[in-house]
Amino acid sequence: MLTFDDYKGQQPSWCPGCGNFAILNTLKKVFVDLAMQPHQFTIVSGIGQGAKLPHYTKCNTFNGLHGRTLPVATGIRLANNHMTVLALAGDGDCYGEGGNHLIHAIRRNINVTLLVHNNQVYGLTKGQASPTTPQGRVTKIQPSGSLSEPLNPLAMAISLNCSFVARGFAGASGLPFLQEIIKEAIRHEGFAMVDILQNCVTFNKVNTFHWYKERAYELEAGYDPTDRVEAFRRSLEWGERIPTGIFYRNDRPSYEQGLTVLKEDPLVKQALFRKDMSAELAQLH
Ligand SMILES: Cc1ncc(C[n+]2csc(CCOP(=O)(O)OP(=O)(O)O)c2C)c(N)n1
Ligand SMILES: [Mg+2]
16 A cells, blocks of 8 residues: 655755645645556656656656656657656746647647646746746846736647646645646546646745635536637636636547557567668668
8 A cells, every 4th residue: 555655755945835845745645546656657847946846756757858848758658658657847847948849749649647837937047937927027037027928828728629728726725626636637548737826935926825825716516628618718717716627628539549559568568670771771872
């Protein structure tokens, strides 16, 4: 029987009060609930405060380049489609530097669970505006306020027909719900994106725990996540009230399901074969 301690990693170096602690603890609870043996899954991350999370767990991990979480996660899935793969990224990492990869991972529907630590700021590099920073927000680097309109990641994912789109809140009141959302995302066959609202105690003094707590609410029990137009409409709600929950899901086939080479065994279990290509190469001269 697995326990919380089976996933114990290094000592976190986050600021006291950071929302990342709540995400880490929630994830460990999910691993226990789903009886995920540490060797059966891999957590991939890029660079950022949120991206340090894999160091604080015990499982297979890969800490890659900033913005390149999803290409690595995709590669792991193609090499071993029996491996559960989670990709963790900050809002900057995923929606900024890695934005192009996000679009194509959604389109392919690779079977990866993406958790975005969305604190609406570049935390690790000390507070520059990220793609989800509100327009007009003053930072040390944007003294006249951020000029760009923020990205709405949920609306973008739904418009791309992402097969699982959700939002959670990493505050005490939102954690049981977040746990259920992440479980569903991991169980989902296909690309699952979970945007997680989290505070940054040091560089985002506006969107605090309290700010989110006052606004975050759960999508109502009768909400139908298969209605794409309604999901898009709800994804536009942001302000005095911010919906959380599973906004949209569909069951289109995953990328891996379409690959005949993976029908029998994962690539890592298949024997290597060498083919003499000299005849084909000679034709190119
Ligand atoms: C290609 C590249 N560009 C920029 C950086 C510098 N950099 C490292 S982390 C980071 C921001 C991280 O912000 P976010 O992804 O939101 O994570 P957080 O620290 O807020 O959790 C930046 C700009 C880098 N390491 N590599
Ligand atoms: Mg961030």
